[in-house]
Amino acid sequence: MSRSFTIRVPATSANIGPGFDVVGLSLSLYLTLSVTITPPTPAAPAAPPVLRYTGEGAAEVPLDAYKNLTTRVALYVLRCHGIRAFPANVAIAVANEIPFGRGLGSSGAAVVAGVLLGDALGALRLPPARMLDFALMVERHPDNVTAALVGGFVGSYLRELDPAATEAASVPLSEVLPEYPPDAGEDWGMHPPQPPLGIGHYVRFGWSESIRAVAIIPRFELSTAKAREVLPLSYSRKDLVFNLQRLAVLTTALAQSPPDPELIYEAMKDRVHQPYRKTLIPGLPEVTSRINPSTHPGLLGICLSGAGPTILALATGGFETIAEDARTIFREQGIEVDWKLLTVVGGSEVV
Numbered sequence: 001m002s003r004s005f006t007i008r009v010p011a012t013s014a015n016i017g018p019g020f021d022v023v024g025l026s027l028s029l030y031l032t033l034s035v036t037i038t039p040p041t042p043a044a045p046a047a048p049p050v051l052r053y054t055g056e057g058a059a060e061v062p063l064d065a066y067k068n069l070t071t072r073v074a075l076y077v078l079r080c081h082g083i084r085a086f087p088a089n090v091a092i093a094v095a096n097e098i099p100f101g102r103g104l105g106s107s108g109a110a111v112v113a114g115v116l117l118g119d120a121l122g123a124l125r126l127p128p129a130r131m132l133d134f135a136l137m138v139e140r141h142p143d144n145v146t147a148a149l150v151g152g153f154v155g156s157y158l159r160e161l162d163p164a165a166t167e168a169a170s171v172p173l174s175e176v177l178p179e180y181p182p183d184a185g186e187d188w189g190m191h192p193p194q195p196p197l198g199i200g201h202y203v204r205f206g207w208s209e210s211i212r213a214v215a216i217i218p219r220f221e222l223s224t225a226k227a228r229e230v231l232p233l234s235y236s237r238k239d240l241v242f243n244l245q246r247l248a249v250l251t252t253a254l255a256q257s258p259p260d261p262e263l264i265y266e267a268m269k270d271r272v273h274q275p276y277r278k279t280l281i282p283g284l285p286e287v288t289s290r291i292n293p294s295t296h297p298g299l300l301g302i303c304l305s306g307a308g309p310t311i312l313a314l315a316t317g318g319f320e321t322i323a324e325d326a327r328t329i330f331r332e333q334g335i336e337v338d339w340k341l342l343t344v345v346g347g348s349e350v351v
């Protein structure tokens with residue numbers, strides 16, 4: 001008897017202005033994996049996983065299960081539990097709505113989908129906290145993966161680990177997710193580094209039902225790695241206090257009904273990452289200053305989504321005007337955009 005299940009993981013927007021590497025929001029675009037496992041028969045003998053892929057990223061994503069990010073994460077989870085290989089005859093049809101490298105958490109979704117896939121294929125029944133540990137061994141900042149896993153508006157921190165656990169959690173990614181060579185022997189990669197217990201901890205904040213997210217998505221990719229390279233290693237006390245003050249207010253202000261635009265617009269300003277990323281995203285300062293609650297009724301606040309280049313506008317109305325005016329500002333810089341009106345959704349599901 002064949003077995004089928006579906007994994008659905010939402011897009012996410014990290015930071016929301018001042019909450020760099022801390023807060024994330026799950027949004028209504030999905031990475032969906034439809035998985036079927038068929039037991040081998042004499043007519044259909046055991047075969048390695050077959051991946052099919054449609055939607056965002058289809059032209060560039062590897063379909064070899066030993067190279068694809070999601071299936072490599074699944075294999076990492078399986079091997080950490082002593083399971084050498086994928087079950088025979090696994091077919092995975094991926095449908096992806098989350099654009100790659102735009103600041104909408106595509107890699108976080110792929111990693112979370114991989115953890116859920118490994119858990120389901122190995123019948124491991126890992127609790128969510130342990131799943132988060134596995135996701136954090138691959139994507140080292142917690143904001144996207146936590147929101148993608150548990151859903152909603154979420155804040156998270158990484159626990160301070162003892163020296164042994166710190167070492168375990170800081171092994172190079174190439175050791176966690178090795179490129180499985182085609183000629184690898186049976187035992188190759190069988191002893192990957194185990195995640196320490198309880199790396200990430202989170203809390204879900206309230207969210208006002210009236211708030212929607214307008215994602216203004218430039219038609220170019222910006223890798224998170226590149227957008228992190230431009231950030232300084234240290235910050236002034238003034239800039240850190242600027243962000244802490246705003247983040248403390250923002251986490252409660254977005255739950256209030258009705259939400260207060262004056263409070264939220266100021267609370268979504270940032271001095272930790274956006275000022276440095278403007279060199280990679282022409283038009284960023286203009287969009288976030290020229291679109292404000294005075295010029296655009298309904299707007300609450302506006303920020304870079306994750307590492308960019310997407311801009312996230314939180315609003316209770318005036319969505320189309322906000323998006324079209326952002327389009328005009330980006331066009332002045334020679335950048336074309338698409339936009340989507342999104343809602344805040346629940347976390348990942350396996351059904």
Ligand SMILES: Nc1ncnc2c1ncn2[C@@H]1O[C@H](COP(=O)(O)OP(=O)(O)OP(=O)(O)O)[C@@H](O)[C@H]1O
Nearest residue numbers: 069100101102103104105106107110223224306307
């Ligand atoms: N569904 C997927 N399957 C396989 N690989 C993926 C998938 N989604 C994303 N990736 C990989 O992740 C890369 C994008 O990750 P990156 O961290 O640079 O951006 P992002 O996650 O979209 O943005 P951000 O982290 O700022 O929200 C892609 O180029 C691709 O290599």
Ligand SMILES: N[C@@H](CCO)C(=O)O
Nearest residue numbers: 014020021224306307
């Ligand atoms: N907090 C991360 C999110 C990337 O998805 C960053 O801004 O680099």
